[in-house]
Amino acid sequence: xxxIIIIGAGTAGLSAAIYALRAxxxxxxxxxxxxxxxIINTPEVENYxxxxxxxxxDFAQGLYEQAxxxxxxxxxxxxxxxxxxxxxxxxxxxxxxxxxAIILATGAKNRPLGLDKETEFIGNxxxxxxxxxxxxxxxxxxxxxxxxxxxxxxxxFLSNYCKKVYLIHRRDEFRGEAKQVDKLKEKExxxxxxxxxxxxxxxxxxxxxxxxxxxxSGEDKDIELDGLFIAIGQMPENAAFAPLIELDKGGxxxxxxxxxxxxxxxxxxxxxxxxxVRQLTTAAADGAVAALAACAYAD
Amino acid sequence: MAAITLTSxxxxxxVLKSDIPVLVDFWASWCGPCxxxxxxxxxxxxxxxxxxxxxxxxxxxxxxxxxKYGIMNIPALKVFKGGxxxxxxxxxxxxxxxxxxxxx
Numbered sequence: 001x002x003x004i005i006i007i008g009a010g011t012a013g014l015s016a017a018i019y020a021l022r023a024x025x026x027x028x029x030x031x032x033x034x035x036x037x038x039i040i041n042t043p044e045v046e047n048y049x050x051x052x053x054x055x056x057x058d059f060a061q062g063l064y065e066q067a068x069x070x071x072x073x074x075x076x077x078x079x080x081x082x083x084x085x086x087x088x089x090x091x092x093x094x095x096x097x098x099x100x101a102i103i104l105a106t107g108a109k110n111r112p113l114g115l116d117k118e119t120e121f122i123g124n125x126x127x128x129x130x131x132x133x134x135x136x137x138x139x140x141x142x143x144x145x146x147x148x149x150x151x152x153x154x155x156x157f158l159s160n161y162c163k164k165v166y167l168i169h170r171r172d173e174f175r176g177e178a179k180q181v182d183k184l185k186e187k188e189x190x191x192x193x194x195x196x197x198x199x200x201x202x203x204x205x206x207x208x209x210x211x212x213x214x215x216x217s218g219e220d221k222d223i224e225l226d227g228l229f230i231a232i233g234q235m236p237e238n239a240a241f242a243p244l245i246e247l248d249k250g251g252x253x254x255x256x257x258x259x260x261x262x263x264x265x266x267x268x269x270x271x272x273x274x275x276x277v278r279q280l281t282t283a284a285a286d287g288a289v290a291a292l293a294a295c296a297y298a299d
Numbered sequence: 300m301a302a303i304t305l306t307s308x309x310x311x312x313x314v315l316k317s318d319i320p321v322l323v324d325f326w327a328s329w330c331g332p333c334x335x336x337x338x339x340x341x342x343x344x345x346x347x348x349x350x351x352x353x354x355x356x357x358x359x360x361x362x363x364x365x366x367k368y369g370i371m372n373i374p375a376l377k378v379f380k381g382g383x384x385x386x387x388x389x390x391x392x393x394x395x396x397x398x399x400x401x402x403x
Contacts, residue, residue: 032393034336036390060331122372124390132331132332227371
């Protein structure tokens with residue numbers, strides 16, 4: 001039987017693996033897509049203490065290699081549920097695994113707008129990754145939707161390639177850093193569309209524009225676009241663990257800074273947990289806290 | 300069989316005129332998800348029983364091909380059969396889904 005099964009091989013999960021392995025425990029990581037988590041989409045990480053600048057891919061690769069060298073085992077399987085008990089069980093699409101303790105590090109994924117044709121338009125004008133896809137919109141007209149740091153960074157990045165960048169945000173204030181907003185204001189090809197909600201995606205086979213609703217004036221207007229970059233935040237994917245594990249209204253796992261869930265021996269680490277700051281550093285920190293608590297439980 | 304590096308010079312011969320389906324991975328070195336997907340596409344290529352082949356298009360080197368096939372998001376996978384795109388997918392997907400694309 002494995003000592004600790006970690007579900008999710010992003011920054012939190014891999015950090016937990018490193019701590020648990022160094023504490024002499026056996027570790028099995030379960031991942032449905034690829035190791036590294038969301039950070040692989042980030043071109044430059046410049047806020048991880050001790051590392052001036054590194055690409056998200058290189059950061060993830062380093063983290064994975066570190067865990068692998070310590071003996072981490074990674075299985076690409078989708079977890080469909082967990083059972084509590086003296087021996088805990090992790091059920092996946094292809095089997096069942098027993099362990100003493102579980103760390104949930106399932107992260108979060110891009111939140112969709114939830115509008116008609118959104119899925120259809122992915123690859124035909126809609127993207128969730130400006131740094132991946134921005135270059136294909138060179139000299140064209142695009143919009144970024146959102147008000148957090150990702151949206152601000154995306155708008156700045158795209159303004160270097162695109163003829164025009166609309167920044168559509170539902171409020172008139174940004175959650176993202178003020179320094180970043182100032183940089184955007186200096187750019188001549190960025191236009192702020194504030195207090196505005198996208199209500200419709202326009203176009204037949206590919207996106208041709210969006211309809212936005214101005215909350216102040218109550219008016220609707222259409223903006224012609226070649227591309228729309230959606231950066232309205234993240235959402236967790238923890239439904240498979242409920243009702244055993246308590247989730248909050250947004251679907252995040254209820255757990256404090258000690259990473260303990262409502263079930264003894266099951267811990268939550270990283271973006272999937274209720275918390276206010278979701279950063280690489282806090283994901284790594286959660287990994288350490290959850291791993292050491294899981295090690296103590298498994299003894 | 301290793302994945303073939305596709306260029307505008309060999310695309311017609313290797314892909315469009317191929318007797319067997321060809322999985323084409325459009326990617327770039329600066330795209331994190333592409334670099335994650337790449338090794339999985341390579342594995343699928345290595346595991347081919349000869350009923351399909353796999354090629355890779357670096358969109359920086361082969362802008363014309365990327366444009367011709369309307370690439371707006373990467374990583375993008377397209378399966379060509381008889382010179383036509385018969386299946387496609389954008390973004391990071393797990394290995395079993397890559398293989399499923401080849402069930403044509």
